[in-house]
Amino acid sequence: xxxxxxxxxxxxxxxxxxxxxxxxxxxxxxxxxxxxxxxxxxxxxxxxxxxxxxxxxxxxxxxxxxxxxxxxxxxxxxxxxxxxxxxxxxxxxxxxxxxxxxxxxxxxxxxxxxxxxxxxxxxxxxxxxxxxxxxxxxxxxxxxxxxxxxxxxxxxxxxxxxxxxxxxxxx
Amino acid sequence: xxxxxxxxxxxxxxxxxxxxxxxxxxxxxxxxxxxxxxxxxxxxxxxxxxxxxxxxxxxxxxxxxxxxxxxxxxxxxxxxxxxxxxxxxxxxxxxxxxxxxxxxxxxxxxxxxxxxxxxxxxxxxxxxxxxxxxxxx
Numbered sequence: 001x002x003x004x005x006x007x008x009x010x011x012x013x014x015x016x017x018x019x020x021x022x023x024x025x026x027x028x029x030x031x032x033x034x035x036x037x038x039x040x041x042x043x044x045x046x047x048x049x050x051x052x053x054x055x056x057x058x059x060x061x062x063x064x065x066x067x068x069x070x071x072x073x074x075x076x077x078x079x080x081x082x083x084x085x086x087x088x089x090x091x092x093x094x095x096x097x098x099x100x101x102x103x104x105x106x107x108x109x110x111x112x113x114x115x116x117x118x119x120x121x122x123x124x125x126x127x128x129x130x131x132x133x134x135x136x137x138x139x140x141x142x143x144x145x146x147x148x149x150x151x152x153x154x155x156x157x158x159x160x161x162x163x164x165x166x167x168x169x170x171x
Numbered sequence: 172x173x174x175x176x177x178x179x180x181x182x183x184x185x186x187x188x189x190x191x192x193x194x195x196x197x198x199x200x201x202x203x204x205x206x207x208x209x210x211x212x213x214x215x216x217x218x219x220x221x222x223x224x225x226x227x228x229x230x231x232x233x234x235x236x237x238x239x240x241x242x243x244x245x246x247x248x249x250x251x252x253x254x255x256x257x258x259x260x261x262x263x264x265x266x267x268x269x270x271x272x273x274x275x276x277x278x279x280x281x282x283x284x285x286x287x288x289x290x291x292x293x294x295x296x297x298x299x300x301x302x303x304x305x306x307x308x
Contacts, residue, residue: 011211028183029236031256035274053213056204063203065185067234070257071264072274079183079236083253089266 010053019054021103022113023062029079030055033067034090044074046095055102078106179239179249185256186220188233196248197222197229199237223251232259 002008009015023030032052034044048066056064076098078086086106090098108116128135141149147159157163181201190198199220204213222237223244229235229252238253257263263270270277 013211016211028181029185031185038274052204056213057206063181063184063201065202067257069273070262071266071271072276073264073266075266077265079185081182083238087265091266 007050010050016054016057019051019058020107021051021055021058021099022108023055023059023106024108026081027059027062027078027106028081029063029065031065031067031077031079032074033070033077034074035069035072040091041074043092043094043098044090047090047098050095051099076102179243181220181250182239183253184220184237184250186235186237188229188231188235189219191224191227191229191231193221195223195225195227197224197235197252199235199250201237220250221248223248228252229255230259233257 003011005011032044032048034048035041036045052064052066056062074090076088076090078088080086088098088101088105093101124134126136129137129139132138137143139149140146147155184199184201186199186201188197189200199222201218201220202215203218205216206213220237222235223240233255234257235252236254236256237250240249240251243249244251260272261270262272264276267276
């Protein structure tokens with residue numbers, strides 16, 4: 001049973017998470033003006049159809065607004081935190097070119113993303129145990145080669161507290 | 172811990188004016204794309220904000236840019252009008268700077284050079300008729 005729609009792959013988490021445009025923190029609003037007809041707007045239409053979901057998925061706090069058939073020329077406008085506005089003309093460009101251009105001017109660079117990743121890793125220590133939200137593993141029994149969880153495999157007599165207490169009492 | 176601007180999360184927003192009946196305040200509808208968790212598709216979710224507009228220069232249908240005020244002006248008004256991006260009926264294409272409507276430029280319409288011969292003859296005939304009417308009186 002195939003998925004419904006024209007290009008339903010756009011509606012998969014794998015496709016959405018493949019978006020590589022992550023905006024710098026100063027970008028607040030993104031506005032795309034494009035036309036529904038005309039050869040020159042073709043790249044803009046494809047950009048809106050394929051790439052905007054990826055961008056919004058990766059930048060949930062950026063407001064994205066789409067305007068259709070308001071002006072003859074298609075463009076993208078960004079409103080930054082310091083009041084600055086960036087206007088990008090997307091007439092006669094393919095959607096891949098538009099994506100690359102936006103990534104270059106307002107996207108976080110690879111070094112910045114790696115740095116942030118490392119910072120996040122520093123906060124959590126991989127060798128501790130606890131709830132899944134904060135640690136990698138919950139109990140030592142999850143690791144291969146360690147004593148298995150007594151919920152599934154009963155512990156040998158010698159390791160049980162009941163037996164140890166009885167042995168101590170005898171002495 | 173003093174927040175320099177925005178007792179509010181949204182610092183800059185773009186929306187459409189839906190009401191100007193309040194004095195010096197514009198009711199603005201802001202749409203954001205929200206992912207539906209089951210369909211994995213983005214839909215527009217609306218929210219209305221009230222913005223302070225001291226000169227009452229907004230009309231219903233304008234697209235405006237709002238800026239968050241440093242502190243709330245009143246119970247509901249937390250933003251002010253920063254700029255009218257597109258004025259309704261008077262959209263200016265930012266790339267060329269010319270007024271436009273839909274996918275056409277409006278500048279060329281009043282050019283007398285673009286009139287064809289048929290147009291000029293028709294117009295001159297009309298002028299003649301008008302002259303006759305005035306002399307008859």
